[in-house]
Amino acid sequence: MSAFDHYLHAVLLRAGDEARLDGSASTDAHHLLLALAAAPDRQHPDRQPDAAARLLAAAGLDRDTVRAALDREFGHSLRTVGVSPDAHGLPAPTPSGERPRLGASSKLAMERGFTTARKKDLTPAHLLLGILRAEVGTVPRALALSGIDRAELAQRAQAAIDRRATDGSPDR
Amino acid sequence: MPLDDTPLPADPADALAAVAALRRLADRLEDAAVEQAMRAGWSWPQVSEALGVTRQAVHKKHAKRLIAGGVTLRRRGE
Numbered sequence: 001m002s003a004f005d006h007y008l009h010a011v012l013l014r015a016g017d018e019a020r021l022d023g024s025a026s027t028d029a030h031h032l033l034l035a036l037a038a039a040p041d042r043q044h045p046d047r048q049p050d051a052a053a054r055l056l057a058a059a060g061l062d063r064d065t066v067r068a069a070l071d072r073e074f075g076h077s078l079r080t081v082g083v084s085p086d087a088h089g090l091p092a093p094t095p096s097g098e099r100p101r102l103g104a105s106s107k108l109a110m111e112r113g114f115t116t117a118r119k120k121d122l123t124p125a126h127l128l129l130g131i132l133r134a135e136v137g138t139v140p141r142a143l144a145l146s147g148i149d150r151a152e153l154a155q156r157a158q159a160a161i162d163r164r165a166t167d168g169s170p171d172r
Numbered sequence: 173m174p175l176d177d178t179p180l181p182a183d184p185a186d187a188l189a190a191v192a193a194l195r196r197l198a199d200r201l202e203d204a205a206v207e208q209a210m211r212a213g214w215s216w217p218q219v220s221e222a223l224g225v226t227r228q229a230v231h232k233k234h235a236k237r238l239i240a241g242g243v244t245l246r247r248r249g250e
Binding site for chain 2: 022023024025073074077078080081083085088090091092093094095096097098136137138141
C-alpha cells in the first residue's frame with residue numbers, strides 16, 4: 001500500500017468512528033471532514049499535521065469546531081420545519097458496534113477529489129478538495145452557516161496540490 | 173406544533189436539508205427509544221408492533237447494539 005492508501009485507510013476508520021458516535025449507519029462526507037480535521041496520530045504525537053488538517057486549521061477549523069458547525073446546521077435545518085433538535089429527553093443510546101457503510105456523499109467526495117490526479121500523486125489535500133467541491137448538502141450548509149468561505153478554502157487546497165506538483169516537495 | 177403553522181421552507185435547499193436532518197433525528201430517536209423500552213423489559217414483538225415494523229427488522233437493527241450495551245433481552249415467551 002502507498003503512503004496515501006495508509007492515510008486514506010486511517011481517515012476512513014476515524015470517519016467510521018465519528019459516524020458511530022453520531023448514531024449514523026453510514027459514513028457521510030461530514031464524517032470525513034471531522035476525521036480530516038481531527039487527524040490525531042497517537043502512535044506519533046510529534047508528527048506534523050497533514051496538509052488537509054493544516055488547511056482546515058488555517059481556516060479556524062479543528063475537529064470540535066467542525067462538530068459545532070455540523071450541530072448548528074442540524075438544528076437550523078430542523079427548525080425550518082418547526083422541530084427542535086433536542087425535542088426528546090431520552091438518554092443517549094448505546095452506539096452500534098458495526099462498521100457503518102460508506103455513504104453516497106463520501107463516495108462523491110472521493111470521486112471528485114481523486115479523478116483529477118494520478119493515483120501516485122494523491123494527497124490529503126485531494127480528499128479535502130473533493131469534500132469541499134460539494135455545492136449542496138450538509139457540509140456546504142454547515143460551513144456557510146458558520147461563516148467559512150468554502151470556495152476560498154477549496155482554492156487553498158487546490159493551491160497546495162499545485163505547489164506540490166510543481167516543486168515536488170513531499171507536502172503531506 | 174400544527175403542520176399549518178410551519179409552511180414548507182421556500183428554499184428547496186432548506187426543505188431538502190430538513191428531510192435529511194429529520195431522518196437523522198428519527199434514527200437517533202429510534203435507537204434511544206428502543207433501548208429505553210428494552211431496558212424497561214419490553215419484548216421484541218411489543219417494540220416492533222409499537223414501531224409498526226416486523227420483529228425481524230427491529231432485531232436485525234438493534235440486537236447487537238443492545239447486547240453490547242449490556243441490556244438484558246427477554247427470550248421469546250418470557
